[in-house]
Amino acid sequence: MALRNKDQHRLDADAVTVVSRHYGDISEVPWDVQKYYEQRYSLFSKYDDGIWMTDDGWFGVTPEPIANSASSGTFSPERNVLIDCFAGVGGNTIAFARTHRWLRIHAIEADPTTLECAKHNAQIYGVSERISWYQGDCFEILKDAFPEQMDDCVIFASPPWGGPGYRFESVFDLSAMQPYHLSQLMACFQSVTDNIVIYLPRTSDIRQLAAIARFSSKVVVTHYCIEGASKAICAFFAK
Numbered sequence: 384m385a386l387r388n389k390d391q392h393r394l395d396a397d398a399v400t401v402v403s404r405h406y407g408d409i410s411e412v413p414w415d416v417q418k419y420y421e422q423r424y425s426l427f428s429k430y431d432d433g434i435w436m437t438d439d440g441w442f443g444v445t446p447e448p449i450a451n452s453a454s455s456g457t458f459s460p461e462r463n464v465l466i467d468c469f470a471g472v473g474g475n476t477i478a479f480a481r482t483h484r485w486l487r488i489h490a491i492e493a494d495p496t497t498l499e500c501a502k503h504n505a506q507i508y509g510v511s512e513r514i515s516w517y518q519g520d521c522f523e524i525l526k527d528a529f530p531e532q533m534d535d536c537v538i539f540a541s542p543p544w545g546g547p548g549y550r551f552e553s554v555f556d557l558s559a560m561q562p563y564h565l566s567q568l569m570a571c572f573q574s575v576t577d578n579i580v581i582y583l584p585r586t587s588d589i590r591q592l593a594a595i596a597r598f599s600s601k602v603v604v605t606h607y608c609i610e611g612a613s614k615a616i617c618a619f620f621a622k
């Protein structure tokens with residue numbers, strides 16, 4: 384059943400109200416989201432089944448074809464637990480769950496409303512049973528829930544890129560990425576595993592990825608293209 388605009392979900396936190404909803408028609412969509420709404424079926428092919436989004440979620444979600452490609456990357460067979468550190472509205476988490484490749488998927492998201500969208504969207508795709516959800520700061524949750532090195536684990540991260548400014552940079556400086564720069568992310572993730580996948584802007588400085596790889600031993604960088612143009616990269620770090 385498709386949800387319409389009246390199906391609006393509010394989590395009231397005093398003055399701060401983050402709203403998720405299913406837009407049924409472009410006339411309901413804020414002007415700055417309309418461009419993304421027009422691409423809704425590339426973001427979620429099951430959009431009309433009632434996908435929930437926050438307005439921020441539209442900007443950050445990984446398009447479904449890219450999420451599917453990234454999830455079918457080569458992972459060593461002994462790795463069967465996946466931690467998605469920045470789950471957003473569920474684009475990547477759902478794609479990983481749909482591969483049936485992972486015994487368990489742990490999905491972390493800081494914003495409670497965005498997390499509710501991800502949970503709901505995973506139900507639409509019929510994969511929620513395979514996912515454990517965590518609401519909070521991934522740096523804290525990794526420390527508390529995954530305090531030791533895990534030989535069976537891959538960490539996937541699609542961190543915020545610091546707004547749309549990356550589009551105007553010919554080479555994106557990963558040491559200045561906001562709010563979390565590359566070394567900060569890697570230092571935290573490496574306390575859990577050496578198998579790390581990070582989804583980054585297409586113009587990311589490959590030399591910075593190579594410099595990090597010196598300490599982890601190998602990095603494979605894959606460009607994901609739609610209609611012949613690179614949209615983003617994934618850096619696959621592994622020992």
Ligand SMILES: C[S@@+](CC[C@H](N)C(=O)[O-])C[C@H]1O[C@@H](n2cnc3c(N)ncnc32)[C@H](O)[C@@H]1O
Pocket residue numbers: 443444445468469470471472473474475476491492493494497519520521522541542543544
């Ligand atoms: C680029 S979006 C992820 C999009 C996601 N891959 C998808 O396809 O929907 C980044 C997400 O990270 C969340 N986030 C930011 N800082 C976080 C943190 N410290 N811990 C967990 N989540 C965080 C944001 O709320 C946002 O939803």
